[in-house]
Amino acid sequence: MSARSSQACPIALTIAGSDSGGGAGIQADLKAFSALGVYGASVIAALTAQNTREVRAIQDVPPAFVRSQIQTVFDDLEIAAVKIGMLSQPEVIQAVAEELERYGARNIVLDPVMVAKSGDKLLADAAVDNLRRRLLPLATILTPNLPEAAVLLDGAEPGTPEQMLEAARALLALGPKAVLLKGGHLQGEESADLFCDGDQELWLPAPRIATRNTHGTGCTLSSAIAAGLARGLEPQQAITEAKAYISAAIEAADRLEIGSGHGPVHHFHRWW
Template identity: 80%
Template sequence: MSSQPCPIALTIAGSDSGGGAGIQADLKAFSALGAYGASVIAALTAQNTREVRAIQDVPPEFICSQIRTVFDDLAIGATKIGMLGRAEAIAVVADELSAYGARNIVLDPVMVAKSGDKLLADSAIESLRSRLLPMASVVTPNLPEAAVLLGIDEPATEGQMLDAARALLALGPGAVLLKGGHLEGSQSADLYCDGVREIWLPAPRIATRNTHGTGCTLSSAIAAGLARGLDTETAIRDAKIYISAAIEAADRLEIGSGHGPVHHFHRWW
């Protein structure tokens, strides 16, 4: 029996010692959606469902070594970028991904943990905007992150979301998925924008406090789809179906006493 090429997705992000977000969530989502997961750890966090107690940045030269070692051996089909706490880390990631001609880059501009703890230094915001946004196949900010990236007030209406998505697209990514979960209402509508299409992607708002790692999981689910050869819009639609089901099943888990994780393996457990 002949073997088939295995889709491989890489996550470059921070480690979550509590297992609900970051590298750990990304690898779970990759596995759940049929992609082999590789990882480059850019930061360490002492974190649980209630708080981030400490952050330890990984030296840029070691981030570089991890990236080179992975790309020198593995056929990376998609790369998800998550938490990069400092400008130096952003610079080395941008330089190395460019040198290797990395494709299908999904950028999740992680800035604040679910607990409210800050994960991105102010000095790194401009580097994120100027170095990584233009490289991204798709960028997946929520409304507060979009506001920081654009230097505007947080969008509060669908019209303001549309303006923000267009402004983000003008910064160079191939597409924008602007997540609308911070708006009010029974529906949580995200906006997909690629310069040709502007598509609203609504989903029912699910009543649960167990949403730790939602953004990480969604972006890594998109990367898994891209690694498997899906086009961007299809990968996003499939990822939204997956994350909605993972949130809906989250209360079947009893993990921690704060914001628990989504259920990455809801289809199997």
């Protein structure tokens, strides 16, 4: 009897918080990786008691344990891409930056989760400064929304396409190789994101979809981009395919009945 054939599988790592409700954070990242043909590994930086209606409690993970998780994963697995989500502690940000540098991590997608849907800042000023100084220069692609861009630039939130363009250029000057500035907070029938890498500035429009089930949209988009990079796609192609994936996942979200609040997008819409 012949041995069963095997093939190399691209591996992506998510460094983020856990969502006990399964719609965002680590759970959303791993679902997106799997849906897009990539094996997912994880480093948990925070725990949340969360469902579709609320976040009841947050428990930070000690920086030394975050560091140990990263080391243990990189010592064994061939990581082709890294997605970074919310890191709330300055010491955790420092640990993540140091370990990614030490292991020469590549294809880093940084989703700087810093502002709650209520508009409240989730990160203290010291954490924002560490994020800006230590992680932005390591990022292959930075994926902020408009409120997050305002925090990173310590300025007003962009309110027009022209202001988005100015903000994207300013963010690029902080060190990432490319920026995908998400324009979902602007008004209009379309939600247009802006890709900027210093050589080109490209608008990526998508129709707005009427649904309340959008929990984890940002996490899913950034992890889908990381999955594309892990599979060897160039940044612009990875972003284009990730946007198509998240648009379809949002469009199919109402086929799920998960919780009584803001439900998740449908990560497995192609198969279920």
